[in-house]
Amino acid sequence: MISLFALAAAAALPTSAAVNSAPAQAVAIAESAAPPAPAPEPAAAVFLSFDSTGAQQTRVARGLLYRGSERPVDADSLVRVASVSKLAVALGVMRLVDQRRLDLDADVSTYLGWQLRHPAYPERPITLAMLLSHRSGLADSIDYVLPLDADLEAELRRPEAWEAARRPGGGFRYANINYPVIAAAMEGATGERFDRLMQRLVFQPLRIDACFNWTTCSDTAVSRAVTLYRPTGEVARDDLNGQRPACPVVPARDGSCDLATYRLARNGASFSPQGGMRISMRGLARLGEVLLRDGDRFVSRRSFHRMTRLQAVAEPESEGGLYCGYGLAVHSIGPARGDAARWCRSDPFGDATPQIGHAGEAYSLRSGLFVDPVTGTGVAWFVTQQPEFNAPLGARSIYTAAEEAMFAEAGLTGPRPVQPRRR
Numbered sequence: 001m002i003s004l005f006a007l008a009a010a011a012a013l014p015t016s017a018a019v020n021s022a023p024a025q026a027v028a029i030a031e032s033a034a035p036p037a038p039a040p041e042p043a044a045a046v047f048l049s050f051d052s053t054g055a056q057q058t059r060v061a062r063g064l065l066y067r068g069s070e071r072p073v074d075a076d077s078l079v080r081v082a083s084v085s086k087l088a089v090a091l092g093v094m095r096l097v098d099q100r101r102l103d104l105d106a107d108v109s110t111y112l113g114w115q116l117r118h119p120a121y122p123e124r125p126i127t128l129a130m131l132l133s134h135r136s137g138l139a140d141s142i143d144y145v146l147p148l149d150a151d152l153e154a155e156l157r158r159p160e161a162w163e164a165a166r167r168p169g170g171g172f173r174y175a176n177i178n179y180p181v182i183a184a185a186m187e188g189a190t191g192e193r194f195d196r197l198m199q200r201l202v203f204q205p206l207r208i209d210a211c212f213n214w215t216t217c218s219d220t221a222v223s224r225a226v227t228l229y230r231p232t233g234e235v236a237r238d239d240l241n242g243q244r245p246a247c248p249v250v251p252a253r254d255g256s257c258d259l260a261t262y263r264l265a266r267n268g269a270s271f272s273p274q275g276g277m278r279i280s281m282r283g284l285a286r287l288g289e290v291l292l293r294d295g296d297r298f299v300s301r302r303s304f305h306r307m308t309r310l311q312a313v314a315e316p317e318s319e320g321g322l323y324c325g326y327g328l329a330v331h332s333i334g335p336a337r338g339d340a341a342r343w344c345r346s347d348p349f350g351d352a353t354p355q356i357g358h359a360g361e362a363y364s365l366r367s368g369l370f371v372d373p374v375t376g377t378g379v380a381w382f383v384t385q386q387p388e389f390n391a392p393l394g395a396r397s398i399y400t401a402a403e404e405a406m407f408a409e410a411g412l413t414g415p416r417p418v419q420p421r422r423r
Contacts, residue, residue, distance in 0.1 A: 043385040043402070044073045044226055047410045050285040052292040052376040058281075059410035063384070066227035066241055075282045078210070078217070079226040079382050080237055081367040082360030085212070085277035086179060088287060090132055090329030092201040093182065094303040101189045104129040104306065104328075111185040112265050114153045124168045128185060131178040132328040133311065135170060139163040144177040146269040148262060149252035152184055172313045172326055176274040184268030193264060195271040205298065206286045210279035212271040213248040214240075215259075217278060225278065228363045231385050236363040238278075275362050284369050284380040291330075291356065291371045292378055308356055321345035322359065322398050330356050333370055348399035349412050359399075364388055366403055381406065 044063025050056040058075045065071045096102040102111065107125035109115045116126050118137040130136040141160045146152070155161065156177075166173055183194040190197055199216040203209070211217035214225075222244050228237040238245075247257035249270040262270060279287075290298045291308070299307070310325035310332055324344040325332040334354035336344040348368075357370035357378070366386050371378035383402050394404030 043383055044077075044079075045381070045383040045402075045406055046073055046075055046077065046281045047381040047406055047412075048075050048281040048285055048379065049410070049412070050288060050378050050380070052289060054289065056282060056285050059412075060381075060406055065225065066239065067229070069241075073226055076280045077224050077226050078221050078278045078280050078283075079367070079384075080228065080276060080278055080363065080365065081284065081369075081382060082275040082362035082365060083176075084284065084358045084360040084367050084369050085273065085275050086329040087358040087369065088198065088202055088210075088277055088279075089179060089182060089273050090307055091287070091290065091299060092198050093128060093132065093186065093328075094299040094307055095201045096186065096189060097303050098300045102128060102185070104132075108181065108185050111188040112153075112181075113188055114265075116153075116156060116181065118162050118168050119159055120162065120164050121167045126168045128182060129328065130168055131182050131185075133326055134172050134174050134178060135168070136175075136178055136181075137162050137166045137168045137170070138175045138177045138181070139166075139173065140175045140177055142177065144180060144269060144274060145250060145272070146180070146267060147250045147253050148257065148259075148267070148270055149254075150267055150269065152180060152266060152268050156181070172311070172323070174323060179274035180268035182268070183271065183273040184265045187268070188265035191264065193262065193271075194268065194273060202287075206283075206290070208279065208283040208286050210277060210283045212273065212276045212278070214245055214278060215248050215271065219244075221278070221280075224280070226382075226384065228365050229385050230364045231387055236365075275360065281380045281382065285378065288357065288369050288371045288378040288380060292373060292376055294373075310356075320398050327356075329358065331358060332356055333359075345398040348394065348397040348404060349407055350396045351412070361386075361388075366400055368403075379410075379412065 042063055045060055047060035048056055048058050061074050063073050065073055065077060093102060097104055105127050108128055126136050139162060142158060163173060186197055187194055195212045195215045198212055209218050209221045214222060223242045225238050225240045227239050230236045251257045290296055294301060294304055307328040308330050310327045313323045313326050321343045323331050324336050324346050332354060333346045335347055335352045353372055355370040355372045360367035364386050365382055365384050367382040369380045383406055386400055386402055392401040394401045396404060
């Protein structure tokens with residue numbers, strides 16, 4: 001393992017039919033087709049900068065909470081930030097590590113109450129460190145969004161849940177399915193449901209009104225929910241109009257939604273630990289301040305350095321070049337050189353500044369939280385209505401053209417001034 005700054009010195013400079021039909025056939029198609037979704041308001045976007053002193057500045061804020069609303073989005077609007085959620089989960093895990101209720105290097109089966117093994121490597125225990133760093137051998141070849149009555153053990157007995165040639169503890173392969181297993185282990189170790197556990201461990205101590213799948217957020221937070229739309233205008237997620245969802249999880253296979261039937265350490269996926277955190281950019285900056293201040297006693301210095309100690313990622317070009325270095329739910333952006341220049345394109349700000357955090361992409365949203373520990377500064381953002389496939393990329397990086405345009409609008413170019421670091 002190597003440090004962020006050693007990795008940055010070693011990691012890739014950014015690169016930059018119509019069908020004819022018979023008239024009767026056309027009429028039949030027109031009559032049977034559903035009406036097109038109404039066009040959404042312009043894409044919602046917020047960009048916030050912050051520093052280690054707690055100062056925050058909203059640099060971009062545009063769009064509405066939802067179609068037909070008169071309320072604009074701002075730094076207090078809550079949005080599903082996709083995989084940035086993983087960073088918050090890791091902070092929760094590290095707090096349990098500090099309490100000696102979890103061990104990063106122990107067999108995770110100890111906490112699950114059932115045995116988790118790679119079918120091709122049954123003799124190798126799988127640990128929380130492997131799961132957090134995407135080195136467990138699990139693969140997103142099965143659906144990681146599970147119904148309320150699903151059994152995670154049964155799902156992970158399926159051979160297709162694993163990458164046959166990737167042994168536990170071996171090479172990196174990003175897989176969302178790792179995080180339901182982590183959530184289940186947290187539940188097994190504590191006897192608390194994952195969403196409530198994250199509220200107690202992370203959100204309440206940091207005074208953040210945030211939640212996973214809306215269960216523990218305040219009514220005020222729910223009223224600030226951003227609806228996610230696809231570029232076509234279809235609703236992608238969180239069409240709440242200020243109201244709580246009737247069922248905050250994927251219902252059971254019989255259509256029921258009784259959360260009292262949820263079984264601790266047997267599901268792990270219902271509250272979307274891989275991407276279901278709803279949080280404002282102001283709240284996300286509070287998480288970033290923890291990273292800027294080396295944990296700031298929120299987690300121990302030892303846990304913080306374990307979490308942010310990055311391993312180089314030998315990622316093939318076909319995977320896009322987003323993850324140039326990855327720790328425990330933390331990855332790097334910034335300049336990259338040497339062998340990584342063949343595939344790594346993760347310098348979205350074009351300022352040659354190594355940073356750590358996590359990006360997110362799901363339901364036509366792009367998001368990110370990154371900090372520069374040297375200058376004591378950080379950024380948090382989201383933008384909606386982005387194509388999920390073949391989105392136009394920016395000129396500098398694997399990040400989208402819409403994101404890079406927002407970074408330019410926010411004035412985020414060139415070196416950043418060093419801020420005083422609060423301890």
